[in-house]
Amino acid sequence: MRTARGSATMAPVEPSRAVVSGAAIRHNTEVLRSRTSAQLMAVVKADAYGHGAVHAARAAVDGGATWLGIAQVGEAVALRPGLPDVPVLAWLFSPHADVREAIAAGIDLGLNAPWAVQHVADAAAALGTTARVHLKVDTGMARGGVRPEEWDSFVRAALARPELVVVGIWSHLARADEREEPTTARQAEVFADAVARAEHLGITPEVRHLAASAGVLWHPATHFDLVRPGISLYGMAPDGSDPGALGLVPAMTLEAELTTVKRVPAGTPVSYGHTATVGATTLGVVPLGYADGIPRQASNRGLAVTVGGRPAPVVGRICMDQFVVDLGPDATERAGDVVRLWGPGGTSIEDWARAADTINYTITTQVGPRVPRVHVEEPWT
Numbered sequence: 098m099r100t101a102r103g104s105a106t107m108a109p110v111e112p113s114r115a116v117v118s119g120a121a122i123r124h125n126t127e128v129l130r131s132r133t134s135a136q137l138m139a140v141v142k143a144d145a146y147g148h149g150a151v152h153a154a155r156a157a158v159d160g161g162a163t164w165l166g167i168a169q170v171g172e173a174v175a176l177r178p179g180l181p182d183v184p185v186l187a188w189l190f191s192p193h194a195d196v197r198e199a200i201a202a203g204i205d206l207g208l209n210a211p212w213a214v215q216h217v218a219d220a221a222a223a224l225g226t227t228a229r230v231h232l233k234v235d236t237g238m239a240r241g242g243v244r245p246e247e248w249d250s251f252v253r254a255a256l257a258r259p260e261l262v263v264v265g266i267w268s269h270l271a272r273a274d275e276r277e278e279p280t281t282a283r284q285a286e287v288f289a290d291a292v293a294r295a296e297h298l299g300i301t302p303e304v305r306h307l308a309a310s311a312g313v314l315w316h317p318a319t320h321f322d323l324v325r326p327g328i329s330l331y332g333m334a335p336d337g338s339d340p341g342a343l344g345l346v347p348a349m350t351l352e353a354e355l356t357t358v359k360r361v362p363a364g365t366p367v368s369y370g371h372t373a374t375v376g377a378t379t380l381g382v383v384p385l386g387y388a389d390g391i392p393r394q395a396s397n398r399g400l401a402v403t404v405g406g407r408p409a410p411v412v413g414r415i416c417m418d419q420f421v422v423d424l425g426p427d428a429t430e431r432a433g434d435v436v437r438l439w440g441p442g443g444t445s446i447e448d449w450a451r452a453a454d455t456i457n458y459t460i461t462t463q464v465g466p467r468v469p470r471v472h473v474e475e476p477w478t
């Protein structure tokens with residue numbers, strides 16, 4: 098745990114923490130592996146969806162992941178020293194990015210557009226080495242990747258550069274979280290066709306990959322050689338449904354220490370704008386706010402934090418650094434007592450997402466840098 102001056106003997110100065118269970122991530126990785134015969138690339142972008150990239154990656158590797166996937170090249174370079182022996186794919190960079198450090202570190206690069214072929218090949222040539230690349234075809238997401246009609250010339254361009262070693266062919270699914278939707282099957286067909294054309298042109302990819310969490314869970318025909326789950330590793334379902342029904346365990350518990358506890362009379366209006374008024378009760382101040390990723394949209398939506406095993410409703414507007422909860426008229430809590438915003442047995446990440454009209458992905462990803470991540474190996478409690 099981080100402490101006030103880095104000393105192990107001092108109490109932490111931060112009033113909150115995100116407790117991340119390595120055991121939960123390991124368990125979730127094993128659950129996903131049991132659903133496929135493909136290899137598993139643990140997606141640890143955006144600091145592992147807020148969980149801490151290096152620790153999450155190690156836990157996923159312990160659970161059987163054999164690849165790591167990350168969006169930005171800088172994230173991959175930062176991750177590399179912590180996991181020097183696991184293949185890492187990074188797929189997001191612009192024509193202005195200097196990718197030489199990534200190539201020198203042995204990081205695989207996803208090529209999303211024709212310019213990237215020359216860009217990465219030139220960088221490898223400047224280093225006097227080769228770069229491992231994965232060619233991306235746009236099978237229907239209309240985000241990264243080249244469209245099928247440009248695919249053959251893209252493949253030929255890559256083959257023409259001896260500095261490129263084509264390790265993978267890949268794409269991404271747009272609607273796999275809608276279990277019965279036919280787009281996924283169509284994308285898989287377009288993908289299989291693109292792979293066949295690349296092989297005809299002379300590429301023998303080590304890995305063909307298309308599926309993220311939803312593909313792993315609900316579309317076996319999209320698994321190919323490698324699957325790329327992210328959200329499900331952290332114990333959340335890609336469609337926002339109950340993760341427990343899939344055997345997944347949420348890996349993050351968010352908790353904070355009350356900074357103020359006080360009795361107030363009936364009719365007390367609370368927080369900015371006085372959007373809520375309470376009866377005679379005890380209010381507690383939670384030192385987390387929208388600067389820490391707590392969604393302001395969840396104000397006055399009937400959400401509760403958990404304190405002493407019981408729910409304490411959020412009252413009034415969530416502010417930048419803090420918000421107020423109603424501890425009830427008979428509360429015995431004091432400043433310093435711990436409240437749990439989400440975690441086992443209480444309000445869930447999905448509850449927060451629903452209250453804020455967003456998705457579970459954004460809730461953990463937005464937990465800000467002021468909140469220390471405390472990595473525990475023990476199972477979740």
Ligand SMILES: Cc1ncc(COP(=O)(O)O)c(C=O)c1O
Binds near residue numbers: 308310326327328335
């Ligand atoms: C290209 C790519 N692959 C895999 C993933 C992991 O997706 P999920 O978190 O839904 O499993 C993402 C995340 O958005 C992605 O952009």
